[in-house]
Amino acid sequence: MDTSVALNSLIQHLSCSNCGRTYSAFEPQTLSVCCSLPLAAAYDLSVNLSKHELVQREATMWRYREFLPVQHDEHIVSLGEGFTPILSLKNLANKYNLNKLLLKDEGQNPTGSFKARGLSMAISMAKQFGVEGCIIPTAGNAGVAMAAYCAKAGMRAVVVMPRHTPEAFKEECYWYGAEVVLVDGLINDCAAKAKELNAAGNLLDVSTLKEPYRLEGKKTMGYEIAEQLQWSLPDVILYPAGGGTGLIGIWKAFKELLALGWLDEDIKLPRMIAVQAANCQPLVETFFSRQPNAHRYHGKPTIANGLAVPRPIGEQMMLQVLQESYGTAIGITEEEMITGMQELGKQEGLFVAPEGAAIWMATRKMLQSGSIAASDSILLLNTGSGQKYMANVAGQYNYQKEA
Ligand SMILES: *Cc1c(COP(=O)(O)O)cnc(C)c1O
Ligand SMILES: [Zn+2]
Numbered sequence: 001m002d003t004s005v006a007l008n009s010l011i012q013h014l015s016c017s018n019c020g021r022t023y024s025a026f027e028p029q030t031l032s033v034c035c036s037l038p039l040a041a042a043y044d045l046s047v048n049l050s051k052h053e054l055v056q057r058e059a060t061m062w063r064y065r066e067f068l069p070v071q072h073d074e075h076i077v078s079l080g081e082g083f084t085p086i087l088s089l090k091n092l093a094n095k096y097n098l099n100k101l102l103l104k105d106e107g108q109n110p111t112g113s114f115k116a117r118g119l120s121m122a123i124s125m126a127k128q129f130g131v132e133g134c135i136i137p138t139a140g141n142a143g144v145a146m147a148a149y150c151a152k153a154g155m156r157a158v159v160v161m162p163r164h165t166p167e168a169f170k171e172e173c174y175w176y177g178a179e180v181v182l183v184d185g186l187i188n189d190c191a192a193k194a195k196e197l198n199a200a201g202n203l204l205d206v207s208t209l210k211e212p213y214r215l216e217g218k219k220t221m222g223y224e225i226a227e228q229l230q231w232s233l234p235d236v237i238l239y240p241a242g243g244g245t246g247l248i249g250i251w252k253a254f255k256e257l258l259a260l261g262w263l264d265e266d267i268k269l270p271r272m273i274a275v276q277a278a279n280c281q282p283l284v285e286t287f288f289s290r291q292p293n294a295h296r297y298h299g300k301p302t303i304a305n306g307l308a309v310p311r312p313i314g315e316q317m318m319l320q321v322l323q324e325s326y327g328t329a330i331g332i333t334e335e336e337m338i339t340g341m342q343e344l345g346k347q348e349g350l351f352v353a354p355e356g357a358a359i360w361m362a363t364r365k366m367l368q369s370g371s372i373a374a375s376d377s378i379l380l381l382n383t384g385s386g387q388k389y390m391a392n393v394a395g396q397y398n399y400q401k402e403a
Helices: 051-056 061-067 090-095 115-128 141-153 167-175 187-197 214-228 245-260 282-287 315-324 334-348 354-369 387-393
Strands: 011-016 039-043 086-088 100-105 133-137 156-162 179-183 236-240 271-277 328-332 377-382
Touching: 039 214, 061 214, 090 100, 090 334, 100 214, 115 133, 115 141, 115 214, 133 141, 133 187, 141 156, 141 167, 156 167, 156 187, 167 179, 167 387, 179 187, 214 245, 236 245, 236 354, 245 271, 245 315, 271 282, 271 315, 271 354, 282 315, 282 328, 328 334, 328 354, 334 354, 354 377, 354 387
Parallel strands: 100 377, 133 156, 156 179, 236 271, 236 377, 271 328
Antiparallel strands: 011 039, 086 100
16 A cells, blocks of 8 residues: 555554453453453554545555554455445435434445444454354344355354344355354343353354454444544434444544544534334433343344344443433334334435434434434434345335325
């Protein structure tokens, strides 16, 4: 690449998200030994690097090479993930009299969801560490993404998903040559099964936040939002939160960009809104103090498969983002998601995942309640394409009344 700057990783170490104790970033890690909580990567952000260097770089998430953990380029396992477009939803903005309504379309990633970012990073790091195979408990999209990146890396892939997951997710894993294990229950039951299957420890478990690098892939959404909006930021970002890597990652990115001096030091950071499925809303319950934490929360399945995460290990980290950003959490019903899918389809030509529909419906509700103003600039983070969810929503457009 034609640039004066050395394009290598500036990673320094990992640190415990709870107590800050540091760990090596140059050997495989899982949860912190001190607190059994997620580790987060830290970089040398005092580097003298201009954001204008980015202009000439490739249109993938790897354009932020210095702030990603992979040591050597030969270990990068890429299918072209990231640098997805930010679309202006003018028709909906007109309909609801909104000043600015944007949607970052993560459905355009390889394998149809933003999980591609995290798994590209995790599998690249697995390759760096010489791992021969990976295992993942998943609600669907993460498993498909892992299967694809493992195929590209020549690694064995074992995907553990709920039996009720739409066929399209399972099928795609088979096409990538993965082994698929079906479990009765939700993702936490899959996690227990994965642990059992991997008792000998031959496979790397790339569960959400149990390995530190999916977060680094997901954080590139925050870098992109800033860069694509010419280093300004929206007033509010709505994100469909399951395990929460995107929410935590985007906020981490904004902090790194501030430390780098790439964002104006007195910029107003966006309010971060975590949107969940009413069928499984552990974060909403904890945020509004209806439970001390999600450790005993029981969720029901939802057509937004990615949101069926009853006991997220990153709960504290998510709550901290909501608190620091003056954000909130909100639950959306199954019926509302169908309405949202239909409205985004008909008005904007976007066939989004139910998770993406949920954030649009959350916007509508928050506009109505006054927690979002029509004058706010609003960014919806649509995390996936609707294609693989067809079985969940088949026929619904027939009898749903006009949104
Ligand atoms: C996994 C997933 C989510 C939730 O992402 P987290 O990082 O677990 O919060 C949201 N939407 C879709 C489409 C997903 O696949
Ligand atoms: Zn700790």
